[in-house]
Amino acid sequence: MARFLLKRLALAVITLALVSVIVFAIAQLLPGNVGRNVLGGFATQQSVNHLNHQLGVDRPVYVQYASWISNFVQGNLGSSLEYRVAVWPLLSTSLLNSLKLAAVAFVLLVPLSILGGVVAALRRGRLADRVITLAGLSLTAIPEFVSAIVLILVFGLALKVLPVDATAPPGAGFLTQVKYLLLPSLALTMVLFGYIARMARAGTIEALDADYTRTAILKGVRTRTVIRRHVLRNSLLPTIAVIATQLGYLIGGLVVIEKLFNYNGIGQRILTAALNKDFTMLESSVLVIAIVYLAAALVADVLYSVLNPRIRYAEAA
């Protein structure tokens, strides 16, 4: 197991290095002179040059990359070009907010979609299966801001049961915060539900058709026990792997949902940084997102290997 995880970790580090190069390269594409953008059209060329030198953007590209990445690794994310303050305090607040939103979405998403998939598989070919499969398929296709608008109209404005705003008043308790995050999380959940439910359904059907399940049933084991001990244990493994790959979409969805609900999260940060050409903020937040995503994938790998005896015992064999 340790070897499996080490290999995954090494791959994650390589991917991260590649991502950092890609992010840096794309940020270099941002048009315009950095100093000119910061100081505006009326500044003298001399002061623009001075600022460019101060920021270090007049150095060759590879030197800039090397200094950015070595600072990043040491935890120094530089200072925002737009706000002229350190990037990390701003970024960490947004990241924390986004993680709260993602956590609520995740807690809604995983049980709901697994339950949906398993129910669909157990009632294969019947009405419940058709409804769950078609609903999942349709919800996955609808852009998150569209489903969010419908949710706002229904729960926020027509029924008036949930707040339309995502940001709880300052000092609000845990439950109030969750209540404010319910609508945006539901919108994120709707987009991802179909895919995970489909995987859970496919996995469950495969396990139901397997010989060991038939053996268990013929042995006279109670249906409930067969499903719990034989079917679910095998069917949920691939689902866990799929959930990890969906985290990227979850984070991407945050950008849109945070804008719609005007929520101060990392998606909103990236959006404003891109619009204001604040490229130190942009590079760092994108790289932070990549780290979060790869870390989540790694956690899923650990979970997967802990749950899967074939990997858990691979070393002993």
Added chain:
Amino acid sequence: MSSIAVELVPAPATVARRETLRALLRSKTFLVGALVVCWWVFCAIFGATIAPRDPLAQSANVLAVPSVHHLFGTDQLGRDVFSRVLAGARSILTIAPAATALAIAAGTAVGLLTGYRRGAVDDIVSRLIEAMLSLPLVVVAIVVAVALGHSTLTLMVIVGVLFTPLIARTVRAAVLAERELDYVAAAQLRGEHAPYIMFAEILPNVMGPIIVEATVRVGYAIFAIAGLTFLGFGVQEPSPDWALQISDNYSLLAAGSYWWTVLFPALAIASLVVAINLVADGISQVLER
């Protein structure tokens, strides 16, 4: 006599195609999806003509409640929402298929090349694809859109390029299975050139997955383009584009209940993408039987 008999027996490929079509027409979900897609395609072509009012004309009658005069009400500039929903089909139904076509062309080429050649090119390209896919698509699109400026053409190219690795991955997997088959070895022994084998021999045999991928991708392209437009990086004013209508009017929701300005374009997007997904689902079920 014999010549007539020959004509009566169609080529096997024609029979297969006819059977596929018949199976598709039996699928209810496919039919419903196809019907809705056809309606929006009709609107994309004639929507501005059949609209009761000019979708761009402003009036003093702002934020009017839906009524006989304005079926879907008016927006904050007094424009008729019903006419705008009809005319709004055009932008998304032009950009999304164009972006998909671009991605399919590029992705098929890359997939054929990496799948057929294998080796170092395959390793390097696959690693790059993995790295690209580990960033959320929206995030990459935003950064590139800011860098290149926003026009309809750049939007199309961005989505097309970002979808290329996804399609390349699917095509590559199909090619990997195909290249081991005898007909490829036979073509190699005949001394055919690699481009001929890739495009004339293997490509026709991997068309199934490519067609399925294309229909699914059109749906995702609409998803991505609508999202980018909502964020302000896509279709620009004064287009009656659906996502743009939502982006223009959603801030009114908190102030009061001007639900009609966003609900109808939202339903339009939702019905289009759901219909495309139903079509894609129908096609994949028939082709992957």
